[in-house]
Structure formats: structure tokens, C-alpha cells
Amino acid sequence: MKQILYILIVFFSLTLYGQNKDKRAELYIPSRSAEISVSPNEKIWLITYNGQTYFTNSIDSIWHCGYDFSKKTDNKPVVDKMTFFNNDTAIMTGYISYNQSIYKKNGLYLTKDGGQTWNIVDFGGDEWIYTTFVDKKGNSWIAGSSKELYYSMNFGVNWEVIHLPYEKSERTHTIYMIDSESGFAGGESNELFYTTDNWKSVTTILTPFDQNKYKVRNYGYSRGESINKIIQWKNYLVIRQSNNIFYTDIDTIDWKSFSVAIKFFEKDKESDNLYAITRDGYIIQFLSPTEYIFIAENQVQNIKNIKVENESIYLLTEEYDIYKVNKNEFIYITPYTNDYKIKEPYIIKKSDKFLWGATGKNLYIAGYKRYWFMTNWYRLKKLDFFVSDITVINDSLIVLWDGHKNNYKYSLKDDEVSLFILDNPLKDFLAKPLKSISISSGYASEYGEEKYNIDYTVKNDTIFTPLNISSIKYEFESYKHDDVNFKNDISVKLLEEILMNISLNPYEIPSIKDFLITESDVNNFFNLVDEEIAKNKTDYLNRNKYVDRDFYYSIPSKLDTISSSIMDDIINHKEVGWSSIREWFKINIINQNNDTLKISKKYSIRILPWNLPWIIEYKGLKLNCYSIEFSRFINSCMPESFRYKEAFDNKHLIMSIANYLWNKED
Known part of the structure; x- marks a missing residue:
């Protein structure tokens, strides 16, 4: 029977409030780590872009801090990967300044004692190294941000340069060698080479993009044509081009999709077994391109990198947790260390x-x-x-x-x-009449900030009337502008009814029909699609994104088929990414007891349709608010000049639905 271990080893027998004291600190990783590295004896390493190194002797052992290259004052590195020849010898590559007498150029780090000490080596070039391939005989090939490939036959000590005859590509993103003479290399602009004489000559191989096997959907410097990974498995080639994975018989190049959709793949070099992670998180082993077996019953999540060693699959997650999975084990760990105390919590x-x-x-x-x-x-x-x-x-x-x-x-x-399910969470607040409401929206960035604000107060116990409206903009100078012409009376009873409905149904998500989409909304959506297509042709960041106009134009006819689960996914979609601009809506509702109900929405990547879900905060507790009626009420309180008022428009809802369905087809 498979041994399933979710490792949580407690090394301490002292008791804290009836519980064991776990003093281990979670491994602090101060900068990004792109890959997990595993030596042949399954010692595991994590390295950061800044050059911090961490290791453990086995998956269930405590972690230790290794050498910290970021503390070097003469040549601070940017490290991408660590590659092992054997248990003792490995190289670290990325952009690692090799200190020469006149200037600094790129080099690599070499260890011959299992990572205890490292020496810097000049490989002869100055490129950022993206890809490496080594074998246990001491052969190694590295390449990156140029048309040059570098080869060593003595475990990375001495190097020679080889020119790759790219016509369009300026970078090499992947190398795979079958032996010391034969192998493959892929560039960033749809160029794939094969050699049988260690790159003295090459043959060009047709790619999936050449054979029109996919449409470019994603961003990239090279219109989504980059060859990101290539391996040989049995008599097949397996490729990742852009974000698409295909295989072909090596004798007849005809790229095809596997029988199951996969996100990651890696081969065990010794056994030639091919392992993969499916789109829904299962680990499988391919017996042929159309046949596979499950390695584990459990699913894995948030994977960013895969390695295979001794028939065990090692997976690094986005949160730097680690899986080790094989036919006998399913182990999931968080790296912990005793090298320092638990840091003060955030x-x-x-x-x-x-x-x-x-x-x-x-x-x-x-x-x-x-x-x-x-x-x-x-x-x-x-x-x-x-x-x-x-x-x-x-x-x-x-x-x-x-x-x-x-x-x-x-x-x-x-x-x-x-x-914890909240039952009528606003009951106490609504026990007293409402007194005032304040609405503000704005943004802040390193270049400046803007804030729009409007205050309402109760008049005659029945209506809210504007008390103050202002906009303040801070850039290189400050000014204040008051819109004295805005006249707007709002029903107190209407807001009380909306809040009561939220309190009685705090987890109710609106259906597509609740948004009351009109023909005008659909036409506005079509205009928005055309605007996005035009922007992609001129905008540097978006020019490589493929947008299928016919697909987007077909969405309004499908709105009646949008299920409650899809609406849940769209409305509760968590933003992924980062921006230096912070944008917000903030609403304070005060009752006659001077209790404050805080309702807000923050975002940094994109406009969220109708600002859903809002976050309600009352007496220290928080909950989501999915009320489209509340969003409509807030929209009615704001003048047209209010920042981000455009969020309250069904065209953005339809666009969110279209993007969701588009990504599902990818």
C-alpha cells in the first residue's frame, strides 16, 4: 500500500497550553526561487535569484542555510539554476559577475564538494545563462541571451564557444543532449535545431507553430513562439512551445497533443520514463503518448517546477513547499529550519x-x-x-x-x-437608524495619487443628501476641486433594506440574470473588445497577445448558459500579479450609535465588474459582500466624474466572462 505522508515532524516534547511546542522556523526565502535542484543522492537544494542557498539531506530532514552569495560585495549574482553532474560536482548559472581587472562579466559557480565551497569560473562569454544540460561523464552545455552555446568536457572547468546559426532568434531557451554528440536546442523565435556532431552542424526541425498546431494566446517578446523545453523520450520528441505541449515521432515530424492535457513534464534520465502533471493536478507516467498510469491518487497544487531523480518526482510549489512522489510514497513538506528562531509574524x-x-x-x-x-x-x-x-x-x-x-x-x-459561518452579521448595526455615508475612491503610486470623496448625511430621517464632494490630486503639485453642482438625494430606507438583505443572505452570489444585461451593454462590450484589439497593435506590453475577435463577439449569445459555479469563479477570482499602482473604493456607513460599517474594494491589476465582491468589516470581523443591489446603490451616489465609476458597467462583466471562457479553452 502506498505510504502517504504529510510531514509535520515535531522535534520538541515541551508542552504549550496542552500542545507540543514547535519551535522550527519556516525557511525564510527573501527573494524569488525559480527551481528545485536534486542531486543523485536526493539531497535537495533551493537557490534564490539573489544567491541565497538552502539545502536538506533528504525530504524529511530539517533544512539548513548554505552559502549566501548575496553578501558578496564585489560581484552580487543573479542565480537561476543549480545543475548536478554527480553528488559532489555541480554548477550554478544565471548572471554571475566574473571579476576581472578592468570590468565585470558573467561567469558561473562550480562546486566539487557537494556545495560546501564554490569557485567562480569564467566560461568565456557574457550572456545571461537560461539553460544548462550536463551528464555524469562531465560534459556540459550552457546557453542563454545570445546565439552562442558553451561546452565543457571536464565538469565545467574549461569551456569552448560554439555559434548557433539562428536566423531570427537571439536567445537559446532550451538544450537537450542525447549523448556527447547528438542533441537539440531551441530559440525564442520559433527555431529548433538538431545536431549529430556536437553543434558543428545543425538540421532545422519544424515546430508546432510551423505546423499551425496552436494559436498564440499569451504575452511574450517573440509572439508566443519560444521553444521553452525539448526532450527526447523513447522514439519521440516532447516539446513545450510557448505554453503548449506536444509530442512527435522523431522520424516523422508531426506534432500532436497528448491524450491528456498536461502542464509539466520531465524524464528520468536513467530509466527514460516520462512523468507529467495533468491540468487537474494528477501525477502520471506515460507508457506511450496515448497511454498512461497514475503515480498517486492525490492531486498536487500550485506547481512551479518539476525534477525527477531515481524515479521520484520532486515538485516545488509557488509557496516553496515541496512534494516527493513515487509509486510507493506521496510526501508533502514545508521546509523548516533550526538555524534561526521563528521571525516576528506579519x-x-x-x-x-x-x-x-x-x-x-x-x-x-x-x-x-x-x-x-x-x-x-x-x-x-x-x-x-x-x-x-x-x-x-x-x-x-x-x-x-x-x-x-x-x-x-x-x-x-x-x-x-x-x-466560520456568520449568521445575520449586521443585525446589531442595523438596530440603530443610519446617520451618514462617506464614499471615496482613488489610487496611489510612486508618481502621485488621486482621491475622490463624497459625504452624505441624513435629512429628515428619510433621505441622504450630499454634504461635501471633493477631488484631490497629488502629483508634482496639489490642488482641490469641489463639484458644487452635484445634487442628489438618496433613500435611507433603500440602503437599510439592501444592508438587511446582505445580513440575512451574506453568502448569496448573484446569477447572470441579476445583472440585467441590456442590448446597450452588449454593444458597449463589442466596442470594448475592438478597443482592446486596437490597443494590442500599438501597446508594447500587449502587442503579442492574440485576441480572437469572433470568439469574444460570440459571448453575448452564450450568457444564458453561464452557470452559478462559473459566476462564483468569476466574482471570487483572486487577482494574480503585482502592480505599483494601488486602487481602492472605501465606504463608511455610520449609524446613530456612531458604530461604523466599513465596506471596501482594493485592486491593482484590472477593473473588477461592479466591484464585487466588496469586503465588509464590522466589529473586527470581515466578510464578502456579493450584492449587486449595493453596487447599484453606490453607483447612484457618485457623480459621473468619480474615479473608477466605470467599474459599474455590465460591459466589464461580459469581458470578465469572455476572458474566463477564453482561458478555459487554452
Whole structure:
């Protein structure tokens, strides 16, 4: 029977409030790490772009901090990958300044003692190295941001340069060698080469893009034609071009999709077995392009990188957790270390006796100390969700908000986490009449900020009337503009009814019919599609994105088929990405008891249709608000000049639906 281990090893027998003290610190990774590296004896390494290194001797062992190249003052590196010849010898590549007497140029790091010490080597070029391939005989090939490939036959000590005859490409993104003479290389502009004499000559191979096997859908410097990965498996080639994976018989190039959609693939070099991660997170082994077996019953999530060693699949997640999976084991770990104490949590809240803390998915507790540096934190749990906020109920009960959709209750007594369903959460607030409402929207960036604000106060207990409206813009100078012409009276009773409905049905998500989409909305959507297509032709960042106009124009005819589950996915979609611009809506509703109901929406990547879901905060607790009626009410309170008023438009909802369905087809 397969051994399934979710490793949570506690090394301490001391008791904290009836529980074991887990003093291990989660491995702190201060910059991005692109890959997991595994030596033949299955020692695992993580390296960051800044040059910090971390390792463990086996999947179930404690982690240690290795050499920190970021502390070098003469040549701070940018490190992408670590590649092993054997247990002792490995190279680290990326852009690693090789210090010469006159100037600095790229080099690589070489270890011959399993990573205890590293020496810098000049490989002869100055390119950023993107791809490496080594074998246990000491042959190695590296290439990157030029048409040059570099070859070493003595474990990376000495190098020679080889020119690749690209016509369109300026970069090499992948190398795969069958032996010391034969192999493949792929460039960023749809060029794939094959050699049988270690790159003295090459043959060009047709690519999936050449054979019109896919349409370019994604962003990229090379119109989505980059050859990102190529391997030989049995008598087949397997390729990732752009974000598409295909295979072909090596004797007759005709690229085809596998019998199951996959996101990652990797081969065990010794056995020639091909492993893959399916789109829905299962690990499989291909027996042929049309036949496969499942390696594990469990699914894996948020994978960013895959390695295979000794028939074991090693997976690095976006959160730097690690899987090890083979036919006998399914192991999932978070890297922990004893090299330093648990750092002060990002979120800290106090109860009478304890300090409660959270960072990411880790929940911590500590007793009070006179000085902060004397505080010793202990891990209570590694959760299945990120903690965005903590509300303390008492010394043994807290509520955790995931910042996205749900509240969870944690009991210290039982050491259990459960979903916390709020029952009529606004009842106390609505027990008193409403007094005022304030609405603001704006943005802030390194270049400046803007803020729009409107305040309403109750008049004659029945209507809200504008008390003040202003817009403030800060860039290189400040000014204030008052729109004195805006006249608008809003029903108090209407807002009370909307809030009561939210309180009685806090988790109800609107259906597509609730948005009352009109023919005018559809026409506005068509105009928005055409605007996006025109923008892609001129905008540097978007010019490589393929937009199928016919597909987008077909969406309005499909709106009646949009299910409640699709609406849930679209409305609760979590933004992925980062922007230096922070945008927001903030609403404060105050009752006659001077209690404040805070309702907000923050985003940084794109306009969210009708600003759904709003986040409501009252008496320390938070919940999502999905009320389209509330969004319509807020829209009616704002003048046309209000920033981000365009969010309250069904054309953005239809666009979100179209993008969702488009991505599902990818």
C-alpha cells in the first residue's frame, strides 16, 4: 500500500497550553526561487535569484542555510539554476559577475564538494545563462541571451564557444543532449535545431507553430513562439512551445497533443520514463503518448517546477513547499529550519494572556514578554489557506480571515480549525437608524495619487443628501476641486433594506440574470473588445497577445448558459500579479450609535465588474459582500466624474466572462 505522508515532524516534547511546542522556523526565502535542484543522492537544494542557498539531506530532514552569495560585495549574482553532474560536482548559472581587472562579466559557480565551497569560473562569454544540460561523464552545455552555446568536457572547468546559426532568434531557451554528440536546442523565435556532431552542424526541425498546431494566446517578446523545453523520450520528441505541449515521432515530424492535457513534464534520465502533471493536478507516467498510469491518487497544487531523480518526482510549489512522489510514497513538506528562531509574524493580535500571530499559512502563539526581542513564538498550525487578518474572541478562540472569501474559527483548546459561518452579521448595526455615508475612491503610486470623496448625511430621517464632494490630486503639485453642482438625494430606507438583505443572505452570489444585461451593454462590450484589439497593435506590453475577435463577439449569445459555479469563479477570482499602482473604493456607513460599517474594494491589476465582491468589516470581523443591489446603490451616489465609476458597467462583466471562457479553452 502506498505510504502517504504529510510531514509535520515535531522535534520538541515541551508542552504549550496542552500542545507540543514547535519551535522550527519556516525557511525564510527573501527573494524569488525559480527551481528545485536534486542531486543523485536526493539531497535537495533551493537557490534564490539573489544567491541565497538552502539545502536538506533528504525530504524529511530539517533544512539548513548554505552559502549566501548575496553578501558578496564585489560581484552580487543573479542565480537561476543549480545543475548536478554527480553528488559532489555541480554548477550554478544565471548572471554571475566574473571579476576581472578592468570590468565585470558573467561567469558561473562550480562546486566539487557537494556545495560546501564554490569557485567562480569564467566560461568565456557574457550572456545571461537560461539553460544548462550536463551528464555524469562531465560534459556540459550552457546557453542563454545570445546565439552562442558553451561546452565543457571536464565538469565545467574549461569551456569552448560554439555559434548557433539562428536566423531570427537571439536567445537559446532550451538544450537537450542525447549523448556527447547528438542533441537539440531551441530559440525564442520559433527555431529548433538538431545536431549529430556536437553543434558543428545543425538540421532545422519544424515546430508546432510551423505546423499551425496552436494559436498564440499569451504575452511574450517573440509572439508566443519560444521553444521553452525539448526532450527526447523513447522514439519521440516532447516539446513545450510557448505554453503548449506536444509530442512527435522523431522520424516523422508531426506534432500532436497528448491524450491528456498536461502542464509539466520531465524524464528520468536513467530509466527514460516520462512523468507529467495533468491540468487537474494528477501525477502520471506515460507508457506511450496515448497511454498512461497514475503515480498517486492525490492531486498536487500550485506547481512551479518539476525534477525527477531515481524515479521520484520532486515538485516545488509557488509557496516553496515541496512534494516527493513515487509509486510507493506521496510526501508533502514545508521546509523548516533550526538555524534561526521563528521571525516576528506579519500579523500580530493580543488577547489577555497571549500574542497571536500569522505569516502566510502559519499560525503562531506566544506568551507576553516585557521586551519584544525576548518573545518566543511557537507554531500552532500550518493551515490550508493564507491568513489575512485575525480577530481575537478570547484567550482560546480566534477568527481567521483568508482575505479572499472565508472566515475560519480556531480553538486553542481543541487545536481545530473550522469554517466560520456568520449568521445575520449586521443585525446589531442595523438596530440603530443610519446617520451618514462617506464614499471615496482613488489610487496611489510612486508618481502621485488621486482621491475622490463624497459625504452624505441624513435629512429628515428619510433621505441622504450630499454634504461635501471633493477631488484631490497629488502629483508634482496639489490642488482641490469641489463639484458644487452635484445634487442628489438618496433613500435611507433603500440602503437599510439592501444592508438587511446582505445580513440575512451574506453568502448569496448573484446569477447572470441579476445583472440585467441590456442590448446597450452588449454593444458597449463589442466596442470594448475592438478597443482592446486596437490597443494590442500599438501597446508594447500587449502587442503579442492574440485576441480572437469572433470568439469574444460570440459571448453575448452564450450568457444564458453561464452557470452559478462559473459566476462564483468569476466574482471570487483572486487577482494574480503585482502592480505599483494601488486602487481602492472605501465606504463608511455610520449609524446613530456612531458604530461604523466599513465596506471596501482594493485592486491593482484590472477593473473588477461592479466591484464585487466588496469586503465588509464590522466589529473586527470581515466578510464578502456579493450584492449587486449595493453596487447599484453606490453607483447612484457618485457623480459621473468619480474615479473608477466605470467599474459599474455590465460591459466589464461580459469581458470578465469572455476572458474566463477564453482561458478555459487554452
